[in-house]
Amino acid sequence: QVQLVESGGGLVQAGGSLRLSCAASGRIFSINTMGWYRQAPGKERELVATITRGGSRNYADSVKGRFTISRDNAKNTVYLQMNSLKPEDTAVYYCNADITTTYSYQYWGQGTQVTVSS
DSSP states (O other): OOEEEEEOOEEEETTOOEEEEEEEESSOSEEEEEEEEEEOTTSOOEEEEEEOTTOOEEEOTTTTTTEEEEEEGGGTEEEEEEOSOOGGGOEEEEEEEEEESSSEEEEEOOOEEEEEEO
8 A cells, every 4th residue: 555644744933944744655666746735724725836756846836936845766755845934824735646556546645734823
């Protein structure tokens, strides 16, 4: 079975930083695109950032210049460095990965809460 386990969420003041991590485990043949999404109360889940296996990155306009996505392919892990956090960044952050075992499938982590106080 494949699992995505996130860590690194928490409470931080506006202007602060947090680093999220998400590690994939299980019978993995390869991992293609990995990414982070978030869902604030009463809102739909939205894309934050994605990164391909080759390192191409894509960011939501709202986080460009403040968040950085990276990955360690040897560790099957994706990171999200979040700087200059704002109260509107408060949400549950979910890790997503396109993983190939015997077939390709989109996997989701359980989510980690990020709360930014003003």
